[in-house]
Amino acid sequence: MSMPDKPKSTLALDHFPPTREAGLARLAAFVPHAGSHYAKHRNTDFGPGGGVGVSGLSPYLRYRVLSESEVIRAVLDAHSLRQAEKFVQEVVWRTYFKGWLEMRPQVWQAYLAQRDDDQATLADNPKLRERYHAAIEGRTGIEGFDDWARDLTRVGYLHNHARMWFASIWIFTLKLPWALGADFFLNHLLDGDPASNTLSWRWVAGLQTQGKTYLARRDNIERFTQGRFSPQGLAQTAEAVEGPANPSPSTLPNRVTASEALTEPSVFVVHPDDLSIYSEIKNHPMVKAVVWVQGVAGAHPWPQSAHARSFVHGVIDDWAGLDDVVMAEPDADKINAVADLVGARQWVSMAPSVGPLADAFKTLADVGPKPLVLARRTYDHTLWPLATKGFFPFKKRVLEGDSLIEAMA
Ligand SMILES: Cc1cc2nc3c(=O)[nH]c(=O)nc-3n(C[C@H](O)[C@H](O)[C@H](O)COP(=O)(O)OP(=O)(O)OC[C@H]3O[C@@H](n4cnc5c(N)ncnc54)[C@H](O)[C@@H]3O)c2cc1C
Structure with missing residues (x-):
């Protein structure tokens, strides 16, 4: 199956090579530093590319080239939770934000609407437009x-x-x-x-x-920044931007795990919200074919960077098996054709989290004729519903109770 062209983003990919091996190697190199070194140096910005004080694992975690569970497990195999608490806490921030937005998807939609309004204002306001361009081009x-x-x-x-x-x-x-x-x-x-x-x-x-x-x-x-920067003329006060009150959390839909979903011959659709599920399902007897979806190319709006696209394409190019199918965006007709070819009775995929991919999947689910079963990891299923209030009560429940152990089971 031919691979779609991949855009180049060389410097970014030099810092963050797009393979699972590179993610695992970065994790292994970071683990010895995940205790007191991280706690001491994590706030210092030593310059571009991550590392030194922090892990630089975020692109690998964002697309789940490495899952949160395997990162936390590797760190806790080498340190006690007490020693590595600061690091685990940061990974858990990610989990908190995911859970918080998953239960309040309207906040993502409101952000997109606000962004579009602000872009329209920019078009009508030359002074604002000049300030904006100076900022994004680094000439303030x-x-x-x-x-x-x-x-x-x-x-x-x-x-x-x-x-x-x-x-x-x-x-x-x-x-x-x-x-x-x-x-x-x-x-x-x-x-x-x-x-x-x-x-x-x-x-x-x-x-x-x-x-x-x-x-x-x-x-x-x-x-x-260790004296690298000492900017003059910064605002001395910060008055909060006005906006509506945060919505109450909605209840997350019940989902099965990937292995619970694989009860009959299936096509497994792997996408950039969870690439490493591949390693768990690829040899499952009910997985008759794997389809990799690179993103939602061509959809508007598609707020994903060229760097990110190159990274995701690179990981998929490296990882996909010879018989796997790679598609630029979810395409129901093509997935059905693959399902017919291999005699699959359903498609299974990890439910994408709030964002453009989840929007694209909503239309997929209605296409048929084969059912689409959306699964969720035990990690997300256990922890996301706890993001009902602020981060600190969330963190307390996760790190002081049994939730993290349950989540990583
Ligand atoms: C304005 C702003 C925008 C941000 N946008 C993103 C984003 O789009 N994607 C993203 O992954 N992170 C984002 N972050 C969070 C954080 O800055 C990055 O996750 C972190 O800098 C990644 O570097 P690292 O992997 O070396 O982090 P480490 O310090 O090594 O942390 C390990 C992992 O924990 C998670 N993490 C760490 N800090 C945070 C945090 N504050 N919030 C959520 N997760 C965290 C990341 O997955 C990270 O890889 C944003 C923070 C700010 C203030």
Whole structure:
């Protein structure tokens, strides 16, 4: 089966080689540092490409080239939970954001609508448009900020602290709309994720924990960039962006696990929200064919960066078996044709999480004639429903109770 052309994003892929082997090697190299070293150095931004203080695992985790369970397990095989708590807590932030948005999908839709409104305003407002372009092209004259804008477009990665400073300067110093900043990130981050990105920008803006904003300060930037940057003229106050109250969480639909779903001959559809499920299902006797979906190419809006597309395509090119089928986007007719060819009675896939892929899958489910069974990992099934309130009660339940052990069973 021929592979669609893959765009090149060389510098980003030099830093983050798009293979499961590279993800596993990065994990193995990081594990010895996941205890006190991480706790001490994780807030320091040593420059582009991740590493040194932090793991640089985010692109691998975002597309589940490595699953959260296997990363946490590898770390806890080498350290006690107490020693590695800071690191596990960060992985659990990701889980919290995923669960929070999964139970409030309207927040993603509201973000897309806000972004489109802000883009329309930009078209009508030349002064705002100039400020916006200066920001994304790295020519504001603000030390650090301009470098991060360029690093983001070139490498597709920024340290967490740089993301926080950048978002804060964007909103409170440059007075640019937060949704356009979130869009800029999603368009360039290799690990761009509807949940982590949207909700982090909302958090900086004071929309997520309502009224509580994040203000970037010169001394903090100077200290945690080891003196590389000392920007002048930053906003001294950060007034929360106004927005509606957070919606109440909805109940997540019941889902089976992949192995529970595989009770009859099936086509398994693997997609970029969970690539590593492949290693669990590829030898299952009920999996008669594997179809890899690279994304939702051509759909509008498709907030995924060229870096991210190259990364995902690279992983799939490397990993797919010779008989597997690779498609640029989910195509019901083609999947049905594969199912007929191999005598499958259903398609099975991991339910994509809130974002463009989940929207594309909604239409797939109605096509028939073969049923589409959506599955969920025990990890998500156990932890996502706990994201009903803020992160700290969530973290307490996950790290102090039995939930994490249950989730990783
Ligand atoms: C404005 C803003 C936008 C962001 N957008 C994204 C995004 O689109 N995708 C994304 O994966 N992360 C996002 N983050 C979170 C965080 O910055 C990155 O996950 C982290 O920098 C990745 O680097 P690392 O793998 O070296 O992290 P490490 O510190 O080594 O952490 C290990 C893993 O934990 C998770 N993690 C760490 N910190 C966070 C966090 N604050 N929130 C959620 N998960 C976290 C990531 O999966 C990460 O790979 C954003 C943060 C901010 C402030």
